[in-house]
Amino acid sequence: MRQLIATSFISLDGVVEAPGGEPGYHNAGWTMNSVEFDPSAYELKGTEQSEASAMLLGRVSYQAFAPVWPTMDEQFPMYNAMPKYVLSSTLTKSDLVDNWGETTILRSIADVARLRAGEGGAISIHGSATLVRSLQEHQLIDRYNLLVFPVLLGSGKRLFTQETLDAQKLTLIDSQVYSNGIQKNVFDVIR
Numbered sequence: 001m002r003q004l005i006a007t008s009f010i011s012l013d014g015v016v017e018a019p020g021g022e023p024g025y026h027n028a029g030w031t032m033n034s035v036e037f038d039p040s041a042y043e044l045k046g047t048e049q050s051e052a053s054a055m056l057l058g059r060v061s062y063q064a065f066a067p068v069w070p071t072m073d074e075q076f077p078m079y080n081a082m083p084k085y086v087l088s089s090t091l092t093k094s095d096l097v098d099n100w101g102e103t104t105i106l107r108s109i110a111d112v113a114r115l116r117a118g119e120g121g122a123i124s125i126h127g128s129a130t131l132v133r134s135l136q137e138h139q140l141i142d143r144y145n146l147l148v149f150p151v152l153l154g155s156g157k158r159l160f161t162q163e164t165l166d167a168q169k170l171t172l173i174d175s176q177v178y179s180n181g182i183q184k185n186v187f188d189v190i191r
Contacts (some may be wrong), residue, residue, distance in 0.1 A: 004143075015154075035182060054123045070099045122143075133161040
């Protein structure tokens with residue numbers, strides 16, 4: 001069985017929307033504007049690239065990343081080389097970029113469950129808050145890699161579901177606090 005790892009930049013109050021400066025959100029760019037830059041706080045991103053064998057994205061995140069990430073070989077060489085899976089009921093093959101490696105469209109959460117149940121290494125989920133919430137509701141997330149920023153944003157897209165669920169217990173397997181106040185918290189889901 002493969003491991004599904006949700007990775008995210010997240011505010012203390014659980015917001016993940018527009019961390020990098022996307023237009024249309026009143027706090028866009030909060031990851032760059034809320035703290036001083038400390039490169040050690042982002043070492044987790046390098047670790048994630050070497051530990052993952054594939055990437056899973058929702059449609060919105062795919063459409064945001066696909067025009068940009070393939071041109072960032074210096075920052076994302078392993079991500080750019082690995083297979084990608086996109087969960088979407090509307091994308092077609094003609095909507096996929098042709099310079100970002102092998103990409104497979106999945107049509108349902110059941111398709112994701114089958115992918116997870118197969119052979120291979122870990123699958124990293126970037127952005128894709130709607131997808132993460134749905135996978136959480138179906139108890140398919142195995143690990144959360146969170147960089148928690150010391151900022152409260154109030155409104156915005158949340159990483160964690162608001163649906164009523166049975167408690168999902170977690171165990172903290174790695175944590176660190178950096179000079180700029182960012183906290184790395186890596187949690188495995190206990191099954």
